[in-house]
Amino acid sequence: MLISVPGIVDEPEGKVLFSPNLHWTERVNLPELVKEVWSVPVLLVQEIRALALGHLAAEPEAEDFLLADFGQGVGGAIVQRGKLYDSTLPLNAELGHTKVIGNTRVCGCGAVGCIETLVSRKGLLQSYSSANGGDVITWSAFARYLGEHGIPSWFEKSLDTAAAIIAGALNVLGLKKAVITGSLTELPPSVVEYLAKGVKEGTMWGRFGEVHCQSAPRRRAMGLVGVGVDRLLIPDVQPDRFAFAETNGWSAAVAFRK
Ligand SMILES: [Zn+2]
Structure with missing residues (x-):
């Protein structure tokens, strides 16, 4: 499961370090919370980075850009x-x-x-x-x-x-x-x-x-899928289907495999 979260996210550690608009996420261990109900590998992806990867997946010729996202806050991500x-x-x-x-x-x-x-x-x-x-x-x-x-x-x-x-x-x-x-x-x-x-x-x-x-449209779920395929799945095994959930402030994607 991939979860996109806003704020300053230590992706390798799966931890939200600081979140100006969602401070509660700093005090909980999101991956452990998910694992309490569903024992699957969980990765956190910083929200704007997920958007940038989604844009890259939709427009692969756009190799170099700064993405600026406006919403509850204003965030950015860099693709080079x-x-x-x-x-x-x-x-x-x-x-x-x-x-x-x-x-x-x-x-x-x-x-x-x-x-x-x-x-x-x-x-x-x-x-x-x-x-x-x-x-x-x-x-x-x-x-x-x-x-x-x-x-x-x-x-x-x-x-x-x-x-x-x-x-x-x-x-x-x-x-x-x-x-x-x-x-x-x-x-x-x-x-x-x-x-x-x-x-x-x-x-x-x-x-x-x-x-x-x-x-450009927000392509957060597409970005999460890209991270999931890269980091969670065996490279040549493609998932059979994906499921997405989005709420205000965060979203998740789940990849299913037979
Ligand atoms: Zn500020």
Whole structure:
């Protein structure tokens, strides 16, 4: 069984070290919990890494990219030469916890001012409310509002900042492609288009070459299957079928073999 979990995950140890938006997962041993009800090998896969592997499986020609996912938080994963980038710490591409000067919102990670407090789903709805006299709005109503009124200036400012952070990461990593998944792709296409324009403007490569920034669906389950086939199954034995389960914040895939 493969379980995708957000946060800082020590995949070889099967342990969630730190999870800004799901702190309870730090205090439990997820693999052992699963084994109490079903004695199968269990692997934890960091959520955004699973998304990146899923994107790679769906578009194998996309060998080098930074994936930025927007949702409860803002996460990232790096794929270089067709492989997930592995850093010495079990943590990389943590775009969401970049400090934005002047932003006083407290983040789930304990810091003040992280970009994800502005551009996560909750952060955007909070900004809408502040800009509209405390009006509370649902996510789908917010999407409709953007369709009718265009992108308000407070949102443009947050998107400009997110774009600068993504562009900075592309400059540092030597990549020319960003893939955007998650909640921003549920809003009118003009939102990701605006972000993409900012990313292109902020990258060094964009001054003389071509930089791509595109939206893509979340392919978390497909990414988990890829990990499972690589790490749990005997390489030439293909599974007969897979089962998937997804809830808010995590998902699991099970491979069955005769
Ligand atoms: Zn943070």
